[in-house]
Amino acid sequence: MTQPAQWFRDEIFNGLARLLVLRLPSAPWEEEAEYTQQTWIEVLWAAPIGWDQERDTQRIRAAFNRLAAGADRWPAPRQMLELLPERAQQRRLPKPPMSQAKREQNRARLREMMAELGIQSTRGDRNA
Known part of the structure; x- marks a missing residue:
């Protein structure tokens, strides 16, 4: 597995930072935040998506916005x-x-x- 690209790391880091500010139930403690971010990055990077900066940056941001708007507990990467x-x-x-x-x-x-194969054209000799 390749290492996660820096743009991807940044997007996941920023999205999780926004969720941490919400202080949702079951959110990681400050001491766990770095490990939580690394875990999310690894889990999401391994998803069978083929992440692409140009095509996925806005999608990741939108998913985190949706999480922030609807979560009543700390989410799992699967929910994102x-x-x-x-x-x-x-x-x-x-x-x-x-x-x-x-x-x-x-x-x-x-x-x-077609002649070599002995196939006769059923179209005639049109200029299509």
Whole structure:
């Protein structure tokens, strides 16, 4: 397992610090806070998510905001994961442009391959 990235450590540290301020029942003692933070970081980093700074920073913050708004006791890391919003869909790359010459070359090669396999086209010879 790789070591947690610094941005991830910072986000978990900040989120837990905000929860500690709430003084929720079952919250760790001050002496336990550092160990608690390290445990959360390790547990969450090991989750099968493939954490990515660009895609997950805001998600982590939102999950901690949801925890802070709804928790009546000190939460477990699992509860943070349950409140993690879905990742935004990444924009798809546009189809690469293809020249008419390349398109015709591809069609000709496809016809050759189909002929070699003994397959007859059911489309006719359209320019689709």
